[in-house]
Amino acid sequence: MRTQVGIVGAGPAGLMLSHLLHLQGISSVVLESRSRDYVEHRVRAGVLEQGSVDLLRATGLGDRLDREGLRHEGIELRFDGESHRVAMTELTGRAITVYGQQEVVKDLIAARLAAGGTILFSAEATRLSGLESPSPVVHYRYEGRDEELHCDFVVGCDGFHGVSRSAVPDGVLHTYERTYPFAWLGVLAAAAPAVDELIYAHHERGFALYSMRSPEISRLYLQVPADEDIADWPDERIWAELRTRLETVPGWSLNEGPILEKAITPLRSFVVEPMQWQRLYLAGDAVHIVPPTGAKGMNLALADVALLGDAFAAWYADGRTDLLDDYSRTALRRVWRAQQFSWWMTSMLHRLDADDPYEAKLQSSALRYLTTSPAYATSLAENYVGLPAV
Numbered sequence: 459m460r461t462q463v464g465i466v467g468a469g470p471a472g473l474m475l476s477h478l479l480h481l482q483g484i485s486s487v488v489l490e491s492r493s494r495d496y497v498e499h500r501v502r503a504g505v506l507e508q509g510s511v512d513l514l515r516a517t518g519l520g521d522r523l524d525r526e527g528l529r530h531e532g533i534e535l536r537f538d539g540e541s542h543r544v545a546m547t548e549l550t551g552r553a554i555t556v557y558g559q560q561e562v563v564k565d566l567i568a569a570r571l572a573a574g575g576t577i578l579f580s581a582e583a584t585r586l587s588g589l590e591s592p593s594p595v596v597h598y599r600y601e602g603r604d605e606e607l608h609c610d611f612v613v614g615c616d617g618f619h620g621v622s623r624s625a626v627p628d629g630v631l632h633t634y635e636r637t638y639p640f641a642w643l644g645v646l647a648a649a650a651p652a653v654d655e656l657i658y659a660h661h662e663r664g665f666a667l668y669s670m671r672s673p674e675i676s677r678l679y680l681q682v683p684a685d686e687d688i689a690d691w692p693d694e695r696i697w698a699e700l701r702t703r704l705e706t707v708p709g710w711s712l713n714e715g716p717i718l719e720k721a722i723t724p725l726r727s728f729v730v731e732p733m734q735w736q737r738l739y740l741a742g743d744a745v746h747i748v749p750p751t752g753a754k755g756m757n758l759a760l761a762d763v764a765l766l767g768d769a770f771a772a773w774y775a776d777g778r779t780d781l782l783d784d785y786s787r788t789a790l791r792r793v794w795r796a797q798q799f800s801w802w803m804t805s806m807l808h809r810l811d812a813d814d815p816y817e818a819k820l821q822s823s824a825l826r827y828l829t830t831s832p833a834y835a836t837s838l839a840e841n842y843v844g845l846p847a848v
């Protein structure tokens with residue numbers, strides 16, 4: 459098979475890139491190791507920055523998002539038995555939209571298939587070759603056979619565990635990373651959200667987050683130790699811990715309901731530089747991971763491929779290489795802003811070291827400062843809703 463741009467991975471990055479290329483008249487094929495059903499039902503991110511919403515609308519994907527997405531103009535911080543609102547829209551003029559990642563993925567798949575695009579599901583890329591030539595190849599397994607996808611460029615959008623990054627020879631890439639001694643236990647519950655806005659709660663037993671997906675579905679997270687086993691968390695224990703960490707304000711209680719799904723995700727900060735080698739471009743979680751506290755992962759993936767869409771358009775329209783050459787440098791500016799913001803939010807809100815009361819005092823002071831200083835709160839708000847330029 460031959461196409462102009464070969465894309466590995468049908469997450470938000472790969473699918474959005476294929477959609478953007480199609481709008482520019484550039485052909486692409488997306489290879490995805492999982493089934494369509496699997497990627498459409500994988501519960502992950504939920505917060506779209508203003509810039510991501512603008513991109514989805516501008517490329518014809520705004521209809522269901524505008525009908526079902528929940529626009530939020532603030533977030534709540536809970537700590538020391540108090541509750542404070544960060545009025546994001548008042549402070550920045552911008553807002554976030556709560557709309558599940560799997561809904562973005564469904565909308566993108568539907569748009570690509572309606573336009574006659576090719577997404578091969580259950581097609582696992584096994585290796586890349588010829589990246590230094592004008593015609594690189596993605597080798598993949600499909601329906602029990604070894605196949606080849608020949609293209610002008612390969613874009614690795616295959617997430618943290620994908621194969622694309624490892625096609626770059628040793629010594630080229632630099633890795634920057636941080637692991638945290640805790641993870642998030644995330645649950646999806648058939649319970650009406652008890653609030654209109656997200657609650658980020660700092661508690662001596664650990665961080666908790668109250669989010670949602672719709673007027674009927676809540677999405678909740680608990681900080682747990684990094685090596686925690688989900689089998690040790692029956693539903694009753696999860697609800698009890700959520701109540702302890704979130705019901706800290708007099709007269710407020712959460713709504714409980716059947717837990718539809720639960721999983722534990724480790725927290726990690728990770729960046730690989732540069733994001734390109736020869737004819738291979740890397741985007742999204744394949745080259746950078748942020749802890750979810752800043753809600754940046756999916757937004758960064760979309761921002762990467764927005765740059766790539768313009769860069770390939772310039773190359774195919776008039777042979778311009780400047781945008782392709784600048785891709786890594788330009789993308790990394792936003793990536794590092796999100797890294798710092800996500801690390802800062804994570805450090806401020808989680809229980810770090812139980813034996814270090816000094817850390818806990820710093821956290822309380824930072825949280826209190828956010829509630830008294832518009833300048834500090836604006837810094838949080840403008841990063842959270844997404845900076846137009848970085």
Ligand code: RFL
Binds near residue numbers: 467469581744753754
């Ligand atoms: P994805 O979504 O991981 O997609 C990669 C795809 O590549 C496929 N693949 C392969 N396909 C073919 N051949 C191979 N060899 C392959 N290897 C892998 C995989 O099956 C997959 O379909 O990466 P992408 O597109 O870069 O998107 C990144 C986002 O998914 C990720 O950053 C976010 O989910 C992170 N994240 C959040 N981001 C936000 O912006 N806001 C949030 O509120 C937010 N909350 C979260 C999150 C991630 C979480 N988890 C579970 C990691 C909350 C959680 C709990």
Ligand code: PHB
Binds near residue numbers: 502504667751753
């Ligand atoms: C979510 O709704 O899944 C969510 C919201 C905010 C975050 C992370 C995840 O910071």
